[in-house]
Amino acid sequence: MHLLNNRVRPYAWGSRTTIAAMLGRQVPAPHPEAELWLGAHPGDPSAIVDEDGVERSLLDVLAEDPVGQLGPAVTDRWGDRLPFLLKVLAAEEPLSLQAHPSAGQAAEGWAREEREGIPREAGNRNYPDPTAKPELVCALTEFHALAGFRTPYRTVELLRAVQTPALAPHVDLLAAQPNREGLRALFTTWITLPQPALDALVPDLLESCVSHVKEHGEFELECRTVLELGERYPGDSGVLAALLLNRLVLAPGEAIFLPAGNLHTYLHGTAVEVLANSDNVLRGGLTPKHVDVPELLRVLDFGFGDMAVQTGEPIGPRRVYRTEAPEFELSRIEWSDGEPRVEVKLEGGLPRIMVCVDGRVRAAAVDGQVLELCQGQSMWLPAADPDVVLTPAGTSPVRVFAATVGSGAAGISSL
The missing domain is CATH 2.60.120.10 (Jelly Rolls)
Incomplete structure (x- = not known):
């Protein structure tokens, strides 16, 4: 057993208080702190601390003795690479709308971008590594998220309840085809709208959402979310896409699993996240970062339905x-x-x-x-x-x- 010294990622959407307080540091922190990384990711590996306080990178420790550190079954499958990364995530603001590739998609995309000579640290790089990135997030506090496509008939009800005349043709599109193909068609239409069309449509939607909230309509929470996103990301197609996703509020201890192709964003709260040790992210909006629409559409899974919420399998005081x-x-x-x-x-x-x-x-x-x-x-x-x-x-x-x-x-x- 060894104590770890871990790295903090200072993304703009992070909290100035949560991680600092957990680590016993000065509060508020001088800048937002979004993620505490625990593991052996090459970008920010943890350090093992020995009895004398001397630190060594966990990456180096694994490379020197992979079988002893990881075990023969793990090294047979993943070599000297720790296959998972553990995080404490503190979201003060919404993250980008995103999805992650399957193992096959990641390997193909990485090889393609290697052939094209795109630097691995480049802003337009989709695949900095050739591995999948499934993840599970477990709430520490009340945790808000959008994840997975909602059942189409419920989305039609939502869109009709908000009563935005300019959305009527889009509602009809999904109502006529309430399945994967209909979701793909509507999402593709929205994410590829020209900016002038977005600049006209999104404000109308926000005005309708304000009216729905004032009336305490059935979809008040969804409308409040759209209003928040619209304020932070004016004219962003991700504001429209948020209308298609399940709106979740996780209580502490509740968790959701996000497999390859699941479109999602975390909105607010603190959680523990465990994921495959990868950086592969395809973004769909709500961000100033690179958005590759064709590649996102290639990896998205347009399956739909309620997201399964786990509380863990009980084994004594342990939940798995x-x-x-x-x-x-x-x-x-x-x-x-x-x-x-x-x-x-x-x-x-x-x-x-x-x-x-x-x-x-x-x-x-x-x-x-x-x-x-x-x-x-x-x-x-x-x-x-x-x-x-x-x-x-x-x-x-x-x-x-x-x-x-x-x-x-x-x-x-x-x-």
């Missing part, structure tokens, strides 16, 4: 969030006031990253090593380490998250 992704699996461990301080065992043989987000937790290995984590601290557990037993340290409520590889990966069991 199962997904189809082989790269990762997330567990949440909590001890609340007045509940038994039950021990939780994490079996050896797997690479793990654990972060304490509330309270203090004691980690004791069967070989006698002990580490204690307080809020904001994290640790690396190599595959070669023995079993570790977790117990609360003190009487305050404790909340801990642990990430490892998926339980279906190469026959690995994460329990």
